[in-house]
Amino acid sequence: MPPRTSNPPFLNGVPELLILRLLSQRPMYGYELVQAIKLATGNHLEFGEGCVYPILHRLEADKLLKAREQAAGARTRIVYETTARGRARLAESISTWERVSEAINRALQGGEGDHGSAALA
Template sequence: MASRTSNPPFLNGVPEMLILRLLSQRPMYGYELVSAIKLATGNELEFGEGSVYPILHRLEAEKLLSAKSQAVGARTRIVYKTTSRGLAKLEDSISVWRRITDAINHALKGGEHGPATVAR
């Protein structure tokens, strides 16, 4: 199997959904989250700190995450967790994701009449 050098280009919105999901399970700091994404996706997806931190900052600005400083030895880490508003966004994102993946799977199987689960 050929090694993958980057994530597929159609993953818009996926890092945000994964970040919200993982932080809904437990608070984490940025680098810990980078590792958790890789682990949670069975090493299929890998988002570096350069893409994760801007998402964390945006989600915090949108009040979907809260952040607090935590001293670890001589260092300070910013630990993030999902807010109630973030949990609502996560549920909406999961619903949309499932609807879209059902539709794509149906089309890939040669479906002609449209999947029943793709009603709006």
């Protein structure tokens, strides 16, 4: 089977989590954030600008991010950074991710009360 060229369909919520995490480390503009996601995930996940910008706008509207204009040569960039409310959402999201990830890993390893490979048949 050829390697997958798109992200798995069960990644809903992951872009927001990664955006909040990366912006909690330092302010970034949209395209820079797209590249940072790719780098931070070792090129395993890639979310294009068409995915990232709507999330940035929603997070800003929800006051989880603040945006400011920054001159970049003859152009202007919008740079985003987390607010206190955004950092609180990040902490909550990380906690939820860890619980869900642990539960899924447990199930994938056979779960509690597993009686060997017969449970997988």
